[in-house]
Amino acid sequence: MTGHLWEWLLLAATWAIRLGALVIVPFRRSPTATQSWLLLFFAAPWVALALYLAIGRPVHPRWRRQRVAQLGPVIERAIVRIECAARPPELLPAQASAAALIRGIGRMPLLEGNAVDFLTDYDDTIDRLVKDIDGARDQVHLLFYIFSTDGTGDRIMSALVRAAARGVTCRLLIDAVGSRQWAHAIVARLRPRGIEVHRILPIRVLGRTTRIDLRNHRKIVVIDGRIGYTGSQNVIDAEHGFGWPNHELMVRVRGPVVGELQAVFVADWYLETETELAEAVLYPAQEEVGTSLAQVLPSGPDLEAGGIDELFVALIHSARERVVISTPYFVPSEPLFQALQVAVLRGAEVHLLLSGRSDHPLVHLAQRSYYAELLRAGAAIHLYQPGFLHANHMSIDGTVAVVGSSNIDMRSFALNSEISLVLYDQEAAPLFERSKHGACSRALSSCRMSGNAAAWP
Structure with a gap:
């Protein structure tokens, strides 16, 4: 019985x-x-x-959610310092819609008067970063998913040690999983020299446990509150991994939008340390140093609503002439995949610049499963051959561009904390079309274009 x-x-x-x-599974899925x-x-x-x-569910443990709930006032205080530089510029309807959506998701306003440099040479990017750190006077903030101790990492750490010796406040955040091989050595080298280093979401079995799949994938540098970097490049040698050179896209920015990169760093620092960085020196008065309109969008499971995928889908639906997307991993959500198909049906050109090589074979196989349907719809797929194309970029009608850390895959959409810089001007936005010497234009000339399913390499 x-x-x-x-x-x-x-x-x-x-x-x-x-x-x-x-009952439970279909909710918000x-x-x-x-x-x-x-x-x-x-x-x-x-x-x-x-x-x-x-x-x-892409949610952090309870202790982390409680800390996120305390983050609102920290962000608001940062935005108050930034927003004094915000003025409502005249925008095209699609630009105004994107700017409003970004403000709704990430709270950051659209800012004028920025200067933007596109960096497509891997080693030159490191050279410029080291030079800017060597010129720092007040503070250097870095956040990277991958930070190694190889030749590239050694150059950045040496620059941080020199800056700290001059009395510059240096802070470094590294993801505990992305940088796990080198984290102990980095901490051992930098902390004794007065550099604050913290691992983001360290994996613990007891106490304040964390989920191994929820990661901070951002790449952010802020120097003296006046110079900022973001994009796809990590702090590691270009030919790491499978031995193919990585090709990246970073942006170096000056002007008011640097304050928004600073605000994202300050928020991430608070989440890891429960310490609010509120010194006035972090947000110096900014002069207009260029003509670019720019806005920062942080995204990830810590945000209350929306994400980078909503922005991508909205931008693609707004396209009337041309959509150009570069990403190392293309495993789109259903709404994004449908948006690309609809864009082609409306008569817009759709160009996907994807890597012909991959450091994740299973992801690459999943990516290839989308090719046939997109090609039948009329999209053009360009497969980059010389190395691993790790750049993340989207350009819409030559009027809006997105550069950042987010891939076109569900990890970036739902699991990773990402950072994107959105540009609204006709000089910066059509990067693929205008850049004559950058990696993106070289990539187009170095790609095999898949005109039909049988043309896959």
Whole structure:
């Protein structure tokens, strides 16, 4: 009798899991993801329950969510310092819509008077960064997903040590998973020299545990509150990994928008240390040093609503002439994939500049599964051959450009904290079309264009 009772209880629990999944799983989830989860729940309910509890929702543990809840006033105080430079410029309708969406997601205003340099040479980017750190007077802030101790990492750390010796305040954030191989050596070298170093979301078994899949993928540098860097490049040698040279896109910015990069760093610093960086020197009075309109969009599981995928989809839907996207990993969400198809049907050119090589073979196979349908729709797919194209960029009609750390995949859309710089001007936005010497224009001439499914290399 007891054995039968346990069988009935197990059966009841199994069906309770399945029925509960029907209620809970579809909440704020795409139809495709919902279908996949529900199939797993009905096929293997106990396995599905364990996986769902571990990774089913892109949310941090309770202690982290409580800290995020305290972040609002920190961000608002930073924005008050930044917003004094904001004036409502005249924008095209698509630009105004994008600027409003970014403000709604990430709170940052659109700012005028910025100077933007596109950096496409890997070693030259490191040279310029080292030079700017050597010229720092007040503070140097760096945040990187990958920070290594190889030749490139040694150059940056040596520059930080020199800056600290001059009395410059230096702070470094590195992701605990992305930089796990080198984190101990970095801390051991820099902390004794007065440089503050913290690992982002360190993996712990007890106490304040963290999820290994929720990561900070941002790349941010702010020097004296006046010079900023962001983009796709990590602090590691170009030919790491499979031995292919990485080709990247970074931007060096000056002007009021540097304050927004600073605000994102300050927010991430608070989340890791519970210390608010509020010194006035962090947000110096900014003069207009250029003509670019710019806005920063932080995205990730810490934000209350929206993300970078909503911006990408909205921009693609606004395109009337041309969409150009460069990304190392192309595994789009269903809304983004449909937006590309609709853009082609409206008569817009759609160009995808993707890497012909990959450091993640399974992701590369998943990426290739989208090619045939896009090619049939009329999109052009350019496969970059000389190395691993790691640059992230989107250009819409030559009037809006997005440069940053976010890939076109579900990790960047749902799991990673990312950073994007959005530009609204006809000099900066059409990067692929105008850059004669950059990696993007070289890439187009170095790619094999897939005109049909049979043309895949």
